[in-house]
Amino acid sequence: TQLLEQSPQFLSIQEGENLTVYCNSSSVFSSLQWYRQEPGEGPVLLVTVVTGGEVKKLKRLTFQFGDARKDSSLHITAAQPGDTGLYLCAGPTQGGSEKLVFGKGMKLTVNP
Amino acid sequence: DTEVTQTPKHLVMGMTNKKSLKCEQHMGHRAMYWYKQKAKKPPELMFVYSYEKLSINESVPSRFSPECPNSSLLNLHLHALQPEDSALYLCASSLISGGAGQPQHFGDGTRLSIL
Numbered sequence: 001t002q003l004l005e006q007s008p009q010f011l012s013i014q015e016g017e018n019l020t021v022y023c024n025s026s027s028v029f030s031s032l033q034w035y036r037q038e039p040g041e042g043p044v045l046l047v048t049v050v051t052g053g054e055v056k057k058l059k060r061l062t063f064q065f066g067d068a069r070k071d072s073s074l075h076i077t078a079a080q081p082g083d084t085g086l087y088l089c090a091g092p093t094q095g096g097s098e099k100l101v102f103g104k105g106m107k108l109t110v111n112p
Numbered sequence: 113d114t115e116v117t118q119t120p121k122h123l124v125m126g127m128t129n130k131k132s133l134k135c136e137q138h139m140g141h142r143a144m145y146w147y148k149q150k151a152k153k154p155p156e157l158m159f160v161y162s163y164e165k166l167s168i169n170e171s172v173p174s175r176f177s178p179e180c181p182n183s184s185l186l187n188l189h190l191h192a193l194q195p196e197d198s199a200l201y202l203c204a205s206s207l208i209s210g211g212a213g214q215p216q217h218f219g220d221g222t223r224l225s226i227l
Binding site: 029030031033035040041042043044045048086088091092096097098099100102103104105107 | 218
């Protein structure tokens, strides 16, 4: 069974601080996706990483896919209250179905 | 605003009621999904439709009955629900990828409360 472990699961920080969220597995994934879900809304795709070692940047967010494609990280620089939300990593399951496996998520609160 | 529209946004129903949740997308996606999400937890997959055919049922109780009338619409029919079924129900859609893991586009969900 493919599992994605996210850490930390909860984080409360002050505005302006930096943070890193990790998404780890013992399985190889062909790609990984990161979503952010704000209260009262559905998850919104932030990025998809496909190539081992790939780094993608989205404003103050930096995503990295591990060389072995078993892990990924999300680094946020100078966090803002608008970054508050549930951050989820997800990847396709083996076997050719359309199913994604999700990590348990990281609940981020950025205090002004 | 999302490209996947879910109605209603909120629903309160008794355990003996019958109701339906609706989901619509016009992105030409041929895979559609129903998820159940409890507070501060990740979405749990319930059903997947591929080309309007049910392809995955994650052992969901029969009191939840999905329907895909056409490529743009997905319904979830509810009957005789239990209080533990109270949750946020999310619909999503994606391109068909044959397992390559296309990103999913989510609606904002229906907040369901069972009395």
